[in-house]
Amino acid sequence: MIEIKSLNKRFGKLKVLEGLDLSIDSGGIFAVLGPNGSGKTTLIKSILGMVIPDQGDIKIAGSSVLKQSDYRNNINYLPQIANFPANLTVRELIKMVKNLRPKEANDQRLIEHFGLEAFLDKKLGNLSGGTKQKVNIVLTFMFESDLIILDEPTTGLDPISLIHLKELIHVEKEKGRTILITTHIMSFVEEIADEIVFLLDGEIYFKGSSKELKKRTAQDDLEHAIAKLISKDL
Template sequence: MTIEIKDLYKQFGKNQVLKGIDLSIGEGRIYAILGPNGSGKTTLIKSILGMVIPDKGHITVLERPVKKDWKYRKKIDYLPQIANFPPNIKVKELIHMIKDLRNSPSAEEDLIQLFGLGPFLGKKLSTLSGGTKQKVNIVLTFMFDSPLIILDEPTTGLDPMALIHLKQLILREKAQGKTILITSHIMQFVEEMADKILYLLEGEIYFQGSIVELLEQTGAPDFEHAVAALTITENHAEDS
C-alpha cells in the first residue's frame, strides 16, 4: 500500500476534526477526497504530508512511518490549493529554486512547452494571472518523478486547453503506477479522473468506493447528484 492510516484523530481547540480515520490507499490509482467545507479533507492531507501532527493514530507512507521521519516527503509531489511564493521572484528563478531545494532529477522543459510558459519565464509572479500561476504550480509539481502525487484543487483558473493537458498528465502518471490523491469541487473533473471516491463528513469516512458503487448506494441519476445525496443523507440522520 502507498498509504496506510490507522485510528487517526486530530483536534483543534474544541473542534474534533478527524475522528478515527482508517484508510488504505493502493498503488496506481487515482483517489478523490471529497466532502463539504470543514469535513477534515485538508487536515487529512496535511497529516499525510507531515504538516499537521495528529493527536492519535499511525500513518505510513510508502512503507515508512511519517512520525519523526521527514525524508519520506521527498517521494511526494504536492500541489497546494494556494501556493504562497515571493511575488517579486521570476518564474525561471522559482523553478531553479525548487530544483535546488529538491535536489532531484527534473524534467521541466517539456512541461513549460506544454503549458506555453516560455514567454512568462522572465516575468515576476506578481504580474501573472491566476491561471498562469496555476500552470507554473503544475509544472513545479509534475517536473519530478515521485511515486505519490497530491493535488489540492488542481483545476483552479485553468483554461480548457490547460485542463486537457492536466488530465493527460495525471493519466500518464497513473499509467506509470503512481498513486494520485485529488481534492476538487469540480464534480465533472472528479468523475472523469477518479478510480475511488473517499467522502468525508464531520471528520469520518462516510463513503469509500468506486463511482459505480456510489451511484448504486444513493440511487442518484448521476455522479453530481450522488455526491449531493451523501450530504443530504447525513443531514437527515443528524436531524432525526
C-alpha cells in the same frame, strides 16, 4: 501505498478527525471529497506532515511517517493557493525549487506542454491566476515521485490547460503513481478518478467508484449523489 489507522485530531475543542481508518493501494487516482469542515484538508496535511495527529498512525510504503521528514522527498504536492514571491521571475522560481529538492527535474517538457516559454522572464506578481496555476503544476510534476497530492488542481485553468492537466495525470497513473486529488468539480472527479474517498464529520463515509456511489444513493449524476451523502438521506 498509504495505510492510516485510528487517526484523531482536535484543534482546541473542535474534533476534526475521529478514529479515521483509510487504506489506499499503490497506483490509481483517488478523489478525496467532503464538505467544508469534513476533515479532508487536515487528512491531507497529516499525510504531508504539516499537521501532527493527536493519535493514530500513518504509513507510506509500509513505514510510519509520523515525526519523519525524508519521506516527503517522494511526494509531489500541489497546494490550492500558490503564494509565490512576487519579485521573482518564473525562471528564477523554477531554478530555486530545483535547487531545494535532491532530485533530477524534468521541467522543460512541462514548460512546453503548458505554453509557458513566453512567461519565463516575467515577474510572478504580474501573472494572471491561471498562468500562476500552470507554473504551480510545472513545479509539482517536474520531479518523479510515487505519491502525488493535488489540492484543487483545476483552479483558474482554461479548457486547453485543463486537457493538458488531465493528460499529465493519466501519464503519471500509467507509470504506477498514486494520485490524491481534492476538488469541488464533480465532472472532473467523474472523468478522472478511479475511486472516491468521501469524508464526513471526520470519518470515512464512503470509499468506492463513482458508479458504486450513484448506485448506493440511487442518483444519476455525481453531484446529486454527493449531496445525498452529505444529507445522510440514504
